[in-house]
Every structure is written in C-alpha cells, then in structure tokens.
Amino acid sequence: MEANIYDLKVPLNSRDLDYNLEKDRANLFFYGEVWRGRVRSNVEEHRTIDTIEAGGFLTDEFFNQAITSTCRLRISQITYPAKLRSLQKGLAMVHGVKRATVHLEFKEAKVLFDPNLTTETLILKAIADIGFEADLISVGDEAYEVHLKLDRASSGDMGAIKSSLEQAVGVTYVEMEVVERMVTVGYEPDRTGPRSILQFLEKYGARLYVPPKRRELEQHQEACAYRNLFLFSCLFSVPVVAFAMVLPMLPPYGDWLNFRVCKMLTIGMVLKWIFCTPVQFLAGGRIVPCITTEICKYGCFGCCRHQCSLLLLEVMAKGKSSDALGKLAHLAPDTACLMNFDDNGSLLSEVEIDTQLIQRNDIIKIVPGAKVPVDGIVIGGESNVNESTITGEARSICKSTGDKVIGGTVNENGILFVKTTHVGTDTTLSRIVQLVESAQLSRAPAQKLADQISKFFVPVVVVAAFVTWLGWLICGEIGLYPKHWIPKGMDEFELALQFSISVLVIACPCALGLATPTAIMVASGKGASLGVLIKGASALQNAYKVKTVVFDKTGTLTVGRPEVVSVVLFSTFPMQEVCDAAIAIESNSDHPFAKPVVEHAKKMRRKFGARSECCKRVQNFEVFPGGGVGGKIDRKTVLVGNKRLMRVHNVDITPQVDRYTIENERLAQTCVLVAINGKIAGGFGVLDTPKPGTKAIISFLRSIGISTIMITGDNLATAFAVARGVGINKVFAEMDPIEKANQIKSLKTRGNIVAMVGDGVNDSHALAAADVGIAIGAGTNIAIEAADIVLMRSNLEDVVTAIDLSRQTVYRIWLNYIWALGYNIIGMPIAAGILYPFFGIRLPPWLAGACMAASSLSVVCSSLLLKCYRRPLNFQST
Structure with missing residues (x-):
C-alpha cells in the first residue's frame, strides 16, 4: 500500500462501497475501527476524514469520541407530556448518553450512547431510579437474523445445538428459548444465510418462525383492552340508566326506587352505588383516577362509560395513523422461485422457497404478474416493472440486463432473472420502513410549544378549579344567587364542587400532546407512499419555511445520462x-x-x-x-x-x-x-439534457414565492446555458464540494431558509450544510445519507411534493392546536358555570369527561385527514 493511501470499506446505507481516501478525501464521513490495516466504518455520527493523523493512523481520541451504540426501550408508564419531559431530562443526565428520543404514542425511547461510558443495563437502572419501568427492545442497528422453531429437538439437545451453531461459518450470535424450542440466529449475509442455517438444523425439524411485531401486538392488545372495558362498563351502566332516567318516568313501576333503607339512603341510591362501583374502580381505573373518583361520589357513572368508548375509538384511530408502515412491510411476496445451477452453469432445478430464505447472490426467476421479492440486478430477460408501490411513479419502467430492481415492485409482462444483492433488513423496502419509523419516533420543533403550554397549563387549571369552587361556594353561602338554582338533593357546597370537578375534567391536556406526533406519523407514512422519504420530524416541519432551493446540475436538473456528441x-x-x-x-x-x-x-x-x-x-x-x-x-x-x-x-x-x-x-x-x-x-x-418538465417545476416554485439557484462544478458558460433553458436566473459555477457548502452557508447567513437538492458525492457537504437536504433517490449512498429528505422517483416534481406536504402538515399541526385549545378555552368557562346564571346551562362532570376524550379523538381524526393528501399537479399549466 502506497504512503498516505488508505483503503476503506464503508457500509453506507447498508450498501458496501470501496473508497480511496486520496480520491475522495473531502467527502467521506465515517467512524470505525482499525482492522487489518484498513478502516471498517459505519455512519452513525459524522466525523471528517481530517481526523486521521498525517502518519496514517487513527488516534485513540478519535475512536473514543466517535464510537457510539444505540438501544431501543419500551417504557409503559409514559402517558402524559409531563411524564415524557421528566424522562427526557433524566436520560439527558445519564453519564455517557449522547441523545435520547422518547415517543409518547409508541411509548418507546431510542438512546444513543457511548459504550465506553455506559451500558444498556446502566441506562435501564437510571430509568428505574427516575421512576419508570423499562424493557430492552433491541440493541444496535437492525441485524441480519432468522427466527426458527425446532419441532424435533428435546430440551437436552438445545445446548449442543447452540454450541454447534456458534461455531458455524458466518453465524454472529445465537439466542435460545429452551422451553419453547425457539432459536434466533444472527449471521453475516456475505458468508451464510437463513436457508443454509435451516439446512444445518434440518434433522431437528427446523422451520421458520415469524415472531409478532411487538408494537403491532401491543396496539392490538390496547384496542382490545379498551373494547372490553367499554363492554364491561356498558353491562353495569345500562341498569343505572334505567334506575336513574327510565323507571322514575314510569310510575308506579319506579316508585319502589324511592323506598328508604335508612334515613339517608333510598333503594335507588344503593343500586346506583352498587352498579357504579365496578365501573369506577375496574373500567375507570385506567382513566384519570382522581377525577373519576370524585365523579363517582355523585353517581355520575356516565363519565367512565363515555370515556371508555371514546378512548377505544381514539386508540383505533391512532393505529390508523401508522397504517402506511404496515402496508409497506407487506409489499414483499411470501414466496420466490429460486434457480439452482451446477458448477458449469447448467440449471439443476427451480424451487419455490419462502422469501425469508433468500440469500445474497441467489438467482431468482420472476414471472409476469409476480412481485420482486428482494433488491437485485437483472441478469437475463426483459420486462416492464411497476414501481409505484415504492417510488410513487405511476409509469412502468422497462428493465433489462444490468438494471436494478427493487423488492416489492411488480413484474408486468416478461420473465426476469435477477441476481439478489440486498436481502433482509438491507433491502430498499426495509430501509424505507426504518426511515419512516425513525421519522415517527423523532420530535418536531412544534412539539416544544405543546410542552411549554402543558408545563404551565396544569397548575393554571388546578387554580382555576379551586377558584371556581370557592367562588360558587361563597356566592351560595352569602346568598348572591337564588336557592332554586341548586338542584334537588344538593347544597351550596356540592354544587360548587361539581362545577370545580367539571373544570378539572374538561381541561385535560391530552389532545395538546397528540397534536404534533399524530400529524407527523401520518405525514411521514403518506410521504413514503408517494416516494418521498422524510428522515425526521424536524425536516418535515422545516421544509415549509424554505424560501430558496439550490439545485445541483448534473443528475439533478439534468437527466444524468450524459452522451459524448463530439470528439x-x-x-x-x-x-x-x-x-x-x-x-x-x-x-x-x-x-x-x-x-x-x-x-x-x-x-x-x-x-x-x-x-x-x-x-x-x-x-x-x-x-x-x-x-x-x-x-x-x-x-x-x-x-x-x-x-x-x-x-x-x-x-x-x-x-x-x-x-x-x-x-x-x-x-x-x-x-x-x-x-x-x-x-x-x-x-x-x-x-446532458435537462429533465422533462424541469422548467415548469422551476416556474411553479417561483409562483409560490420560492427562489431557485443552480450550483455546479461545471464551467460557467455551460451552467448558464442549462440554467437559462430551465428558467433559473442565478448560477454559481466551477465550484468544488467545499465551495458548494460554503455558498449554502453564505445564503443561510442572509436569513434564507435554504434547501439543497443534489445526487452526487460532491453534493454531500452541501446537503449537510443546508437547512433541508434533499437527495435524488438514484444518487449515491453518501448523498442520501447526508440528506434529510430522499426522493425515491428521482423526479423533481417531488421537490414540490416535499415542500407542499410539509406545509400541509404544519397547517394540520396548528389546526390540531386550535382543536385542542379550543375545547379548553370554550369548555372551561362553560364547565365553570358561566352560562348557568343566564340560561341554566350546566356541564355535568360526566359530560365534561366525554368532551375531554372527544377532544383527543378530534385531534387524531384531524391528523388522519392527511392520508387524503394529493401531490400538486399540472405543472405544465403554470
């Protein structure tokens, strides 16, 4: 190896790329470990190559700063924004934790930490000290693993099976459940695969086992739990409705309810108490206990019944918000046709196998009408492939030898022979799901507003409830309102307390906490279905503020398939x-x-x-x-x-x-x-000709108040000629990667919110420097890794789609805030009895509880309307 030349093996975006440092010194981001004179790297935290010493060795300080690990945790007690803030503050204080993202809806936390300073066990202990119970979901990034069930293995065989598996070629780890006879095997895809592991354990009756996804299982269980609570509460609430509202109106059938069992109680009151108690302490135990307990004292059974029904609808509605992920995950077919060849290349057999058993470098036959199981390269045949499910592109694309195909797409009219290149969690489909999940777990800047409001909201509500109780009590005691205002069976104290309880019930800030995350969940899923992958909530929210879009030339504004026209x-x-x-x-x-x-x-x-x-x-x-x-x-x-x-x-x-x-x-x-x-x-x-429709897209951006700039390393005259053809008036030409990034930073210092659209390695610095980096999906992996938004179709129309979707999402978030705060602003005065002196309108606690649950439901349903989003059309007419 020559002096100052370093070979790098860089799995960027789960795709292996070989880099020569001297060739691409300015654009490579990595951290890693020295391994046989090379650097094995993984992009988790951006570190420039300049960290390498002149002599060619990586310093210990570099590794100590760069090496990080991640873990995902399940935290069941997070139910309110206040608890979420408490947990985030606690995690931030844990030594070695670099970043922690907690999601209220999924009740999950993703923690980025330094393994040299802390471990998953210490993080779990720290969370327990804060007052939360946490379970470890996973450690590190998604791994290659296969889940198997051993039908013919005894408990005594499990130890020997584990030992032999750990010594097998390519196996990285083995986890077992002896009682259930299940085994999880991690592997290196370049050395082995699930089919080889299955054959290795064939004599033990090994078969594939697909464990249910924890999140989906828990969402289903939560919905079932609320359904059962609702039915349970109905069982006891219906008789109470009869005792309280039906029988008293049907004399003499209801007269017996007024018989007194003692001086203070009637039969009707006792029966109401008997039937309301299970509703309160069993069905209502999961719903704001302090409030429902007070309500129960006055026989207001309906609150629990209404809240159970509305919360059931709310849980089901929130489940709908992540439907896009489920649909994406099930795009891949269940089976595939594997072709087996001998050493001379002669076909031995065609076997239908489970898609999960496909390994890297397998040859797969895809017949007309079948789905492509995994990513690969066409080595034979020709056909049109419909990629709309992945990229959102409605037109079919002709695929022939040498072209790439994506798992989950549909082969339309010909037979294709595909050599698999990416399997398991490495496929484009899996990466999309991971990106969308990551976006849904991240917190948008707008959520900070809800957190700030909630921080002061609770004490204000408590004070308002106390003032309401005190005001009505004093007014009643000194006779400021007539005695006939007091309902039968109450006194001044009880009436004042009911008004106070109604204020507490209706002012619950749950809807405020749902306003942002539900909109982000739906929008990121909708974007994925349109071929626009948004990596985080911040990118989704920031895109709506973009006032300047900077385009690279080659491969972005142009087709990216240049041809030599003269020599x-x-x-x-x-x-x-x-x-x-x-x-x-x-x-x-x-x-x-x-x-x-x-x-x-x-x-x-x-x-x-x-x-x-x-x-x-x-x-x-x-x-x-x-x-x-x-x-x-x-x-x-x-x-x-x-x-x-x-x-x-x-x-x-x-x-x-x-x-x-x-x-x-x-x-x-x-x-x-x-x-x-x-x-x-x-x-x-x-x-290199401009992409069709580029001029119309530039014109459309200008019409909505967004200026456009071209930045390129090409010469000034060529750049101006291309820019003039597509309608761009401002051009920066003959710029290297560092100059591109510096120009982006210069635009930002003038107060511009800048988006950068690019596709090449040379654009990665600029993409990272921009407020919103947008990578063309067909571009290089390092550009995609540096970007905030990825356009799977490589179509510039999706730049408009990304910005417009961001605007619609932010609009929906603010509308959700209006819904959430509107209930409180309008409902709290009514609950406090402001209309009672004039119109006799009083909001009972059970009805206040129903309104509180309805506010959350309305916010979730408002966010679900983003599923109806349609991309802007008719650019040619602008």
Missing part, C-alpha cells in the same frame, strides 16, 4: 493514444461524465482499427474536486478535466481549444479536455 484532436497525438489516455484515467473516476467518455473512447479505438482492449496501468491517480482527474501512464503525465484544471496545472490553452470550448458551452455542452505531458491533445463534447 476533436488538438495536437499531433494520434486518436488511439488520446482515447487510451481517456479510458485509463476516466475508468478510475466516479464522475457522471466519466462513463460516457470511456464508452465513446472505446468506440473510437475500434473505429480506428484497435483490435484489443485498452489495458494501460495508471500510477499516482489523483482527483481534483471541481476540476477533473489525473495520473501517470507509461511515464506520461495525463490530465482529464475542464479548462480550470488545465489552468491550475499551467497547461497552455490554444485559441483553437478556446473556440471549441466556447462553442460547446453555448450549446449547453461540457468540454472534457485530455492533456498529455502539459499539452492538450484532444477534447470530448458531452451533452
């Missing part, structure tokens, strides 16, 4: 030598223009009589960000890039070269110049 010689170098130099150098480059230059140069070699492939060896290869690439071939210094690169290396640009480049730039073409030993030998004219 010119500028010296005595023969065409074959120029082509050989271009092929050798550009083959090492990942720039979008490299591939078309290489392909066209190969065609030119064959055209001029070359019979063999170019196999020139490149030494001292180097990347010049924003300029091009270079290296040495047969002791000759070769540069391939733009005029800027040539000027930096003092290469003479003749008038002939200048005229050629200017003419191409006027036609929106990019000139790729080839210099050999300090002299320009030839040039390639490369054309």
Whole structure:
C-alpha cells in the first residue's frame, strides 16, 4: 500500500462501497475501527476524514469520541407530556448518553450512547431510579437474523445445538428459548444465510418462525383492552340508566326506587352505588383516577362509560395513523422461485422457497404478474416493472440486463432473472420502513410549544378549579344567587364542587400532546407512499419555511445520462493514444461524465482499427474536486478535466481549444479536455439534457414565492446555458464540494431558509450544510445519507411534493392546536358555570369527561385527514 493511501470499506446505507481516501478525501464521513490495516466504518455520527493523523493512523481520541451504540426501550408508564419531559431530562443526565428520543404514542425511547461510558443495563437502572419501568427492545442497528422453531429437538439437545451453531461459518450470535424450542440466529449475509442455517438444523425439524411485531401486538392488545372495558362498563351502566332516567318516568313501576333503607339512603341510591362501583374502580381505573373518583361520589357513572368508548375509538384511530408502515412491510411476496445451477452453469432445478430464505447472490426467476421479492440486478430477460408501490411513479419502467430492481415492485409482462444483492433488513423496502419509523419516533420543533403550554397549563387549571369552587361556594353561602338554582338533593357546597370537578375534567391536556406526533406519523407514512422519504420530524416541519432551493446540475436538473456528441484532436497525438489516455484515467473516476467518455473512447479505438482492449496501468491517480482527474501512464503525465484544471496545472490553452470550448458551452455542452505531458491533445463534447418538465417545476416554485439557484462544478458558460433553458436566473459555477457548502452557508447567513437538492458525492457537504437536504433517490449512498429528505422517483416534481406536504402538515399541526385549545378555552368557562346564571346551562362532570376524550379523538381524526393528501399537479399549466 502506497504512503498516505488508505483503503476503506464503508457500509453506507447498508450498501458496501470501496473508497480511496486520496480520491475522495473531502467527502467521506465515517467512524470505525482499525482492522487489518484498513478502516471498517459505519455512519452513525459524522466525523471528517481530517481526523486521521498525517502518519496514517487513527488516534485513540478519535475512536473514543466517535464510537457510539444505540438501544431501543419500551417504557409503559409514559402517558402524559409531563411524564415524557421528566424522562427526557433524566436520560439527558445519564453519564455517557449522547441523545435520547422518547415517543409518547409508541411509548418507546431510542438512546444513543457511548459504550465506553455506559451500558444498556446502566441506562435501564437510571430509568428505574427516575421512576419508570423499562424493557430492552433491541440493541444496535437492525441485524441480519432468522427466527426458527425446532419441532424435533428435546430440551437436552438445545445446548449442543447452540454450541454447534456458534461455531458455524458466518453465524454472529445465537439466542435460545429452551422451553419453547425457539432459536434466533444472527449471521453475516456475505458468508451464510437463513436457508443454509435451516439446512444445518434440518434433522431437528427446523422451520421458520415469524415472531409478532411487538408494537403491532401491543396496539392490538390496547384496542382490545379498551373494547372490553367499554363492554364491561356498558353491562353495569345500562341498569343505572334505567334506575336513574327510565323507571322514575314510569310510575308506579319506579316508585319502589324511592323506598328508604335508612334515613339517608333510598333503594335507588344503593343500586346506583352498587352498579357504579365496578365501573369506577375496574373500567375507570385506567382513566384519570382522581377525577373519576370524585365523579363517582355523585353517581355520575356516565363519565367512565363515555370515556371508555371514546378512548377505544381514539386508540383505533391512532393505529390508523401508522397504517402506511404496515402496508409497506407487506409489499414483499411470501414466496420466490429460486434457480439452482451446477458448477458449469447448467440449471439443476427451480424451487419455490419462502422469501425469508433468500440469500445474497441467489438467482431468482420472476414471472409476469409476480412481485420482486428482494433488491437485485437483472441478469437475463426483459420486462416492464411497476414501481409505484415504492417510488410513487405511476409509469412502468422497462428493465433489462444490468438494471436494478427493487423488492416489492411488480413484474408486468416478461420473465426476469435477477441476481439478489440486498436481502433482509438491507433491502430498499426495509430501509424505507426504518426511515419512516425513525421519522415517527423523532420530535418536531412544534412539539416544544405543546410542552411549554402543558408545563404551565396544569397548575393554571388546578387554580382555576379551586377558584371556581370557592367562588360558587361563597356566592351560595352569602346568598348572591337564588336557592332554586341548586338542584334537588344538593347544597351550596356540592354544587360548587361539581362545577370545580367539571373544570378539572374538561381541561385535560391530552389532545395538546397528540397534536404534533399524530400529524407527523401520518405525514411521514403518506410521504413514503408517494416516494418521498422524510428522515425526521424536524425536516418535515422545516421544509415549509424554505424560501430558496439550490439545485445541483448534473443528475439533478439534468437527466444524468450524459452522451459524448463530439470528439476533436488538438495536437499531433494520434486518436488511439488520446482515447487510451481517456479510458485509463476516466475508468478510475466516479464522475457522471466519466462513463460516457470511456464508452465513446472505446468506440473510437475500434473505429480506428484497435483490435484489443485498452489495458494501460495508471500510477499516482489523483482527483481534483471541481476540476477533473489525473495520473501517470507509461511515464506520461495525463490530465482529464475542464479548462480550470488545465489552468491550475499551467497547461497552455490554444485559441483553437478556446473556440471549441466556447462553442460547446453555448450549446449547453461540457468540454472534457485530455492533456498529455502539459499539452492538450484532444477534447470530448458531452451533452446532458435537462429533465422533462424541469422548467415548469422551476416556474411553479417561483409562483409560490420560492427562489431557485443552480450550483455546479461545471464551467460557467455551460451552467448558464442549462440554467437559462430551465428558467433559473442565478448560477454559481466551477465550484468544488467545499465551495458548494460554503455558498449554502453564505445564503443561510442572509436569513434564507435554504434547501439543497443534489445526487452526487460532491453534493454531500452541501446537503449537510443546508437547512433541508434533499437527495435524488438514484444518487449515491453518501448523498442520501447526508440528506434529510430522499426522493425515491428521482423526479423533481417531488421537490414540490416535499415542500407542499410539509406545509400541509404544519397547517394540520396548528389546526390540531386550535382543536385542542379550543375545547379548553370554550369548555372551561362553560364547565365553570358561566352560562348557568343566564340560561341554566350546566356541564355535568360526566359530560365534561366525554368532551375531554372527544377532544383527543378530534385531534387524531384531524391528523388522519392527511392520508387524503394529493401531490400538486399540472405543472405544465403554470
């Protein structure tokens, strides 16, 4: 290995990419551990490559700062925003915890911590000390694992099975439940897979076992629990309704209820007490106990019954808000057709297997009408594939040899043979589900408003209830209102206490806590179904404030499939030598223009009589960000890039070269110049056409008050030509990745909320620097990792969709706040009896309880309306 050259194996977004540090020094983010002279990295926390010492070793300080771990916890007692704030503050004080996200609806917490300073056990103990009970759901990122049930294994076999599995090739861990004879096996997908593990345990009757998802199971159990409570409360409430409202109106059938069992009690009162007690202490035990206890004293049984029914509806409605995740998770088919070949490539058999048994590098046959089971590359056949379920793109896309296919999409009319590349939690479908779950678990900035309101709301309500009780009591005692206002069987004290209880009941801030998270849950799920993946609640909320959108050029505004349209010689170098130099150098480059230059140069070699492939060896290869690439071939210094690169290396640009480049730039073409030993030998004219409809999209953004800018590493003339064609007036050209990021920061300092749209490695700095980074889905993994929003369709229409969805979501959040606060603002004065002196209208505690539960239900239903969102259409008409 040469000095100052480092090989990196970087699993970014669960896809392995090989990087050379010198080639991509400015754009690689990683942390990792030294492993056999290399760096194995994992993107969890951004750390620049500059942390590496000049000598080529990673410092201990670097690793101590960079290594992190995550764990997910289930916390059952989180029911109110006040408890959530208490837990968050407690977690933030735990030594070693870097970040903690707690979600009220899922009752889950995701904790990012330093494993050198704390452990999952210590975090659980700290949570217990705060006063909460927590269970560990998972540790680390989603792992490759398979769940099996052993039908023919005895309890005595389990120990031997575990030992043999732990020694098997590719197995990383083994977990067992001896009594149930179930085993969970973690594995490395490049070395083994679930099918191999199943065959390994075949003699024990191993079969796949799919454990129910904990969240779905608990949501179902919660809904069933409230349903049972509702039915239970109805069983006791119906007789009370008869005793209180029906029989007294049907004399003489109800006269017996007035018979006294003692001086203070009648038969009717005793029966009401007997039937109300189970409703209060069993059905009502899970609902604001202090309030319902007071209500029970006055025989107001209806509160529990109404609250149970409304809370049942609320739980069911909240379950609907994450339906998109369930639908996404079930897009993949249950089975797939596996093709088995011998060592000579001859087909041995076609076997239908469970999709969970597919392993990396398997060959899968997909017939017309079947779903693609996992991600892969087409190695044979041709067909149209409908990807609308993943990307939201309505049109079918033709797939042939070499094209990628995505799990969950539908093969329409031909047979495809696919080599699998990503399986299990590594598939695009799984990643989408993980991103949406992450977005739903994150907290939006708007939630802080609800937290602040709730912080002061409870003491204010308690004071208001006390003042209400005191006011009515004093007014009654000194005779400020007539005695006939007091209902039969009450006195001044009881009437005042009822008004006070109604204030306490109706002012519950539950709806306020639901306003933001429910809207975020629905919107992130809806965005995923439209092909717009939003990584966090902050991104979803911030996008609505965007006033400036900055676009990259190549692959973003343009199609991203550039073609060479002209080749010119500028010296005595023969065409074959120029082509050989271009092929050798550009083959090492990942720039979008490299591939078309290489392909066209190969065609030119064959055209001029070359019979063999170019196999020139490149030494001292180097990347010049924003300029091009270079290296040495047969002791000759070769540069391939733009005029800027040539000027930096003092290469003479003749008038002939200048005229050629200017003419191409006027036609929106990019000139790729080839210099050999300090002299320009030839040039390639490369054309990358703008994406269809781009001009209409830019016009639409302008019509809604958003300015647009192009920022590119291409030359100024070409950039202006492309920008002029799509309607962009402001252009920053000839910029390297660092300059792009600095320009974004400069725009932000002027008070702009900036969104950056890009697709390449060179855009990752700018995407991270922007307020909202938007990555084109077909772009590189590092760009997608750095972005806040990913457009799966690679269609610029979805930039508008992301911004519009954000605006609709924020509008819905504020509408939810109005719903939540409206109930309290209007209901509390009525509950306090403000209308009673004028209209005789009084809000009993049971009705106040029903209104409180209805407020939460209305907020959830308001958020569910986001499921009806439709992307803006008819850009061509703007």
